Every structure is written in structure tokens, then in C-alpha cells.
Amino acid sequence: MSDAPSHDLESRLITTGVERLALLGKHAEALMAGYARDEVPLEGLSTTALNRLLAARILWRPDEQGGVKLAPKVRELIAEMLADESRRHVNADVAETLELMRSLVQSYREARDGGEYWRQEQQLLRLRQEVDDLNGRFADAIDSLWRRLNGDFGFVSRLGDKIRENERAQKQIVRLLDGLALIDFDELIALVGSDGALRKLLFSGLQQQLTQHYTSLREVQRRMVELMARFRQQQSRSRLVAGMAGFLREHPGFVPGNYARRGEVPALVNRATPLVAAGAAALDHHPDSRALTELLHRLPRPAQRPEPVTAAGAAAPQEDALVAARHQALKEEVERFYLSVVDRGGEGVSALAYRQEGALEWGEEIWLFQVIAEFQGLPRNEQRAFRLSQQESQASPYNHLRLIHDVVVQLA
Numbered sequence: 001m002s003d004a005p006s007h008d009l010e011s012r013l014i015t016t017g018v019e020r021l022a023l024l025g026k027h028a029e030a031l032m033a034g035y036a037r038d039e040v041p042l043e044g045l046s047t048t049a050l051n052r053l054l055a056a057r058i059l060w061r062p063d064e065q066g067g068v069k070l071a072p073k074v075r076e077l078i079a080e081m082l083a084d085e086s087r088r089h090v091n092a093d094v095a096e097t098l099e100l101m102r103s104l105v106q107s108y109r110e111a112r113d114g115g116e117y118w119r120q121e122q123q124l125l126r127l128r129q130e131v132d133d134l135n136g137r138f139a140d141a142i143d144s145l146w147r148r149l150n151g152d153f154g155f156v157s158r159l160g161d162k163i164r165e166n167e168r169a170q171k172q173i174v175r176l177l178d179g180l181a182l183i184d185f186d187e188l189i190a191l192v193g194s195d196g197a198l199r200k201l202l203f204s205g206l207q208q209q210l211t212q213h214y215t216s217l218r219e220v221q222r223r224m225v226e227l228m229a230r231f232r233q234q235q236s237r238s239r240l241v242a243g244m245a246g247f248l249r250e251h252p253g254f255v256p257g258n259y260a261r262r263g264e265v266p267a268l269v270n271r272a273t274p275l276v277a278a279g280a281a282a283l284d285h286h287p288d289s290r291a292l293t294e295l296l297h298r299l300p301r302p303a304q305r306p307e308p309v310t311a312a313g314a315a316a317p318q319e320d321a322l323v324a325a326r327h328q329a330l331k332e333e334v335e336r337f338y339l340s341v342v343d344r345g346g347e348g349v350s351a352l353a354y355r356q357e358g359a360l361e362w363g364e365e366i367w368l369f370q371v372i373a374e375f376q377g378l379p380r381n382e383q384r385a386f387r388l389s390q391q392e393s394q395a396s397p398y399n400h401l402r403l404i405h406d407v408v409v410q411l412a
Contacts, residue, residue: 035078108123131206138176142176173221337351348408351371386412
């Protein structure tokens with residue numbers, strides 16, 4: 001009985017959406033004329049069609065005296081489809097989307113606990129759509145930046161326009177980075193718990209997409225700096241040429257002097273580095289060969305005779321038995337550590353604290369690595385007897401690599 005209202009709601013949404021899309025297609029010419037101009041021309045629209053478009057919120061009338069205009073959402077939709085960057089506004093409101101995702105996860109978990117499988121599938125579908133929309137908004141924003149770099153930003157003729165476009169793009173990059181920073185994966189992990197579908201959707205897939213967005217933003221910034229440097233270079237050369245052309249217009253009889261015959265050369269012109277004449281000994285010339293022979297005889301002799309160099313012997317192979325013995329000793333120490341966890345009952349035992357108490361000679365990194373490897377090497381039924389928690393932190397705000405500082409093991 002609970003599925004019937006949901007199906008009715010879905011059918012009403014589909015029916016209403018089909019009607020709205022049909023209105024857009026039926027009056028496409030008038031809507032595109034309104035997009036190109038300031039107002040929608042009413043010559044080709046009947047009173048009934050105009051009222052239907054106003055009721056559907058496709059058109060709106062700002063005031064009674066003014067004309068009819070496109071609704072902002074419809075204008076953005078047309079600009080998105082046409083890739084019209086001058087009228088396109090990208091809105092990546094991450095905070096609102098994350099709040100909606102938290103609500104959907106709670107509804108999904110309630111439906112799962114209550115055994116409402118159809119409602120659970122619907123909430124998972126909506127959650128997947130919200131994640132796709134979030135990634136799509138970031139991808140559209142980055143694509144908009146690329147289009148502006150290759151269009152308005154790359155082909156403006158004035159330095160002021162270039163600087164303003166650069167500041168606008170930089171501010172949009174900052175807003176996108178702030179939006180990406182709002183996504184906290186620690187919070188998402190605690191929110192989804194052990195549900196495999198939610199972890200794959202909100203952790204694995206989302207993290208991979210965000211990594212691509214960070215990489216794309218870095219490429220956009222690199223391209224922007226490259227374009228600005230190239231434009232500065234072209235601007236300096238054009239200013240030099242324009243200044244020389246203005247000087248020649250003011251002094252039409254100016255003739256450049258022969259600076260090579262002047263005794264005092266202006267500092268602005270005297271910028272060339274001195275030439276170093278290349279020289280080489282002609283061995284076929286008798287005076288040169290005699291001078292080279294005298295120079296060779298004057299070279300100082302070494303104070304000590306060079307010692308003969310003996311051939312290096314083959315490197316001694318590493319003792320495999322010694323390596324195996326140390327590895328076996330490390331493994332036995334880790335096994336004793338797990339036995340101490342069993343002896344202490346439900347109390348958690350820190351791996352580094354145990355190493356320090358026992359004055360073990362193993363390094364911290366290899367000790368933690370062996371503790372984790374020993375846990376992962378246990379059978380499934382024995383792994384359930386222990387609970388392993390890692391004390392870790394993020395490497396940097398822009399790198400999602402997790403650094404493990406300590407491991408705490410306790411009985412489940």
C-alpha cells in the first residue's frame with residue numbers, strides 16, 4: 001500500500017515534465033528570439049499560449065508595464081546547451097548538495113532497517129543522481145574556464161580586459177576549490193558506515209572524481225599563467241614598436257646615426273655582450289707546434305706516482321639465511337603482541353606503546369607495517385575476533401594520501 005502514492009507521484013512528475021518540454025519545443029522560435037533579444041516577441045504567441053508559458057514558469061513578467069522575458073533557469077538552460085559562456089553562470093553550491101545527500105543517506109538507512117526495499121532503491125537512485133549532478137557541476141565549471149581561456153581570455157586585445165578576465169577566472173577557481181574543500185571524506189565514511197553500495201558511491205567513486213577535478217584545476221591555472229606571460233611579452237614588444245612609431249611621427253626627419261663610428265655609445269644601445277675570439281692551435285704550422293712542445297715540457301710532474309688500480313672483485317651475495325631469520329624474529333614479536341592483546345581482554349593495545357615498553361629494536365615503520373600485514377594475513381573468522389583501528393591524518397589539503405601514525409588492536 002505504501003508504494004502506490006510513490007508511483008502516483010512519479011507518474012505526475014513525468015506527466016508534468018512532458019508537458020513543460022512540449023511547451024519548450026512548440027514555442028522554440030519565440031523563446032530563442034527572447035534569448036537573443038531583451039524581451040520575448042508576442043506577435044507569434046496567442047493569449048492561451050502566453051498564459052500557459054507564464055503558468056509553467058518558462059516566461060515571467062517583471063512588472064505590469066514591462067514586456068515578457070525568459071525565466072532565469074530557462075535562460076541558463078539555453079546558455080548551457082549553446083555553450084554561450086558570456087551568459088552562462090555556473091553554480092556549484094556544494095553545501096546545499098551535501099546537506100541533501102546526508103538527508104538521503106538517513107532515509108536510505110531507515111528504509112533498509114525497515115525492510116522497505118522499493119523505497120531503499122529509490123533513495124539510492126536519488127543519491128546517485130545527486131552525486132552525478134555534483135560532479136557534473138564541477139566538470140561544467142572547469143569546462144567553462146577552459147572555454148573562456150581559449151575564447152574571451154585568449155583573444156582580447158587590451159591589457160585591462162586581460163587582467164579583469166584573469167581576476168574573474170582566478171576568483172572562480174578559488175570558489176571551486178572552496179567548494180571541493182567542503183567535501184569531508186571522514187564524515188562521509190562515518191555517515192555511510194559499513195554499507196557497501198554507499199561506500200562505493202560516496203567514497204570510492206566520488207574521491208576519484210574529485211582527484212580529476214583537482215588535476216583539471218591545476219592545468220587551468222598553469223595555462224592561465226602561461227597565457228598571461230605570453231601576453232606580457234607581446235605587449236612589451238608592441239609598446240616598443242608603438243613608441244618608436246610615435247617618435248618617428250613627431251620627428252619625420254630623424255636619421256639614425258652610425259653608432260659603430262662613435263666614441264661614446266649611449267648606454268641604451270651598448271647592450272651587446274663582448275665577443276670572445278675563438279682560437280685553435282695549427283699543428284701543421286711549425287711555430288705553433290714548437291710552442292705547444294714547450295708548453296708540454298713546462299707542465300709540472302706529479303709528486304707521487306700513480307698507484308696501480310686493481311680490478312674490483314665480485315660483490316659478496318647477501319646472506320638469505322640472515323634475512324629470513326630477522327623476518328622470522330619480527331613475525332614472532334608481532335605474534336607475541338597479538339597474544340598480549342588477547343591477554344588484556346577488551347582493552348586496546350597501541351603497537352608503538354608495546355614496542356616502547358618491550359624495548360624492541362625494530363623501526364616504527366617496519367613494526368607498524370608487520371602488525372597490519374599480520375592482521376590482514378589472518379583468516380576471516382580470526383579477523384573478526386580483533387578490531388584494528390588506525391590513527392592517521394591527511395598528508396595535505398590537496399593530497400588525500402593518509403599517513404598512519406599508530407595502530408591500536410583490541411578484541412572485538
